[in-house]
Amino acid sequence: MLDDRSRLLLKMLIERYIADGQPIGSRTLSRAPGLDLSPATIRNVMADLEELGLITSPHTSAGRVPTARGYRLFVDTMLTAQREELAAPLLPADQPQKVIASAAHLLSNLSQFVGVVMAPRRSSVFKHIEFLRLSERRLLLIIVAPDGDVQNRVLFTESDFTPSELVEASNYLNANFSGMAIEQVRSRLRQDVDKLRGEISGLMQAAVQAGSEAMTQAQGEVIISGERNLLAVSDFSSDMNQLRRAFDLFEQKTQLMRLLDVSSQAEGVRIFIGGESQTVPVEDLSVVSATYEVDGQIVGTLGVIGPTRMPYDKMIQIVDITSRLVSNALSQSGR
Numbered sequence: 001m002l003d004d005r006s007r008l009l010l011k012m013l014i015e016r017y018i019a020d021g022q023p024i025g026s027r028t029l030s031r032a033p034g035l036d037l038s039p040a041t042i043r044n045v046m047a048d049l050e051e052l053g054l055i056t057s058p059h060t061s062a063g064r065v066p067t068a069r070g071y072r073l074f075v076d077t078m079l080t081a082q083r084e085e086l087a088a089p090l091l092p093a094d095q096p097q098k099v100i101a102s103a104a105h106l107l108s109n110l111s112q113f114v115g116v117v118m119a120p121r122r123s124s125v126f127k128h129i130e131f132l133r134l135s136e137r138r139l140l141l142i143i144v145a146p147d148g149d150v151q152n153r154v155l156f157t158e159s160d161f162t163p164s165e166l167v168e169a170s171n172y173l174n175a176n177f178s179g180m181a182i183e184q185v186r187s188r189l190r191q192d193v194d195k196l197r198g199e200i201s202g203l204m205q206a207a208v209q210a211g212s213e214a215m216t217q218a219q220g221e222v223i224i225s226g227e228r229n230l231l232a233v234s235d236f237s238s239d240m241n242q243l244r245r246a247f248d249l250f251e252q253k254t255q256l257m258r259l260l261d262v263s264s265q266a267e268g269v270r271i272f273i274g275g276e277s278q279t280v281p282v283e284d285l286s287v288v289s290a291t292y293e294v295d296g297q298i299v300g301t302l303g304v305i306g307p308t309r310m311p312y313d314k315m316i317q318i319v320d321i322t323s324r325l326v327s328n329a330l331s332q333s334g335r
Helices: 003-020 027-030 040-049 068-078 096-111 162-175 182-193 198-219 227-232 240-252 255-262 311-332
Strands: 116-117 128-135 138-144 152-157 224-226 271-272 285-294 296-307
Touching: 003 027, 003 040, 003 068, 027 040, 040 271, 068 271, 068 311, 096 116, 096 296, 096 311, 116 227, 116 255, 128 162, 128 198, 138 198, 152 198, 162 182, 162 198, 182 198, 224 255, 227 240, 227 296, 240 255, 255 271, 255 285, 255 296, 285 311, 296 311
Parallel strands: none
Antiparallel strands: 116 224, 116 296, 128 138, 138 152, 271 285, 285 296
């Protein structure tokens, strides 16, 4: 536990480092308004903070910089996010995809870092399935969700099906399984296999498998905006290895999706600081994220990715308000 003096000194050191980007020395802090301590006293307190792993001295510099643990203490116990109004443009409420893309741009523009949005989780329930013959042993599977979203997949089959057989298969699926989740359909088809002709049964099972893959891929969409903003951040422009790792994260998206999925398991704004765990794989990156809802149900996650030396109070406001804007826009678009 830190005493009030140590807590205040750590807060002032982090805020000054966030603003200046340079190691902070005791003499610099002694000049700060509201801190009536001598440089010698400040040096002693800083030594204690360093021993606790909250700050560190880079190279041979006399100044100190925050560690991941120091940032964590700062954002968890010291930060008070003010609910200031941001002059944010209204998001379009006519199409969900436009809302998501606009939200990523909005996050990037307001933060001057990277905006990221995980697209809403879509229901795996289907309303209608149809087969269209493209050529011999090549079909187009069309799946329509209850909200009108359409997913298409090309199927390659062992047998060549006639138009009447394709109609028979789609009619059976629509009559017996419309309104069910894909996984339920898969289970029920296994039970019904004896009632169906072998070729038709195989076609239906292939359709269910392709439908499941299509909906899974649709759920995994991540929109990223403003990656180039990191090029202007001195923390990265001076360390090409860190910058390369950051861009690898944006390129592969798998780890980014995992991070956003973790974020969706709790309400409110969450902060992940690189270096404190493997959750954020780039040491100098931090992620400020929040969930967004449709009609009270959490459906996705959005956030800002930037350097650990970021103004967390402002980022929390940006992410919090954007999540509310997105929730309102998506809830309205569904009505």
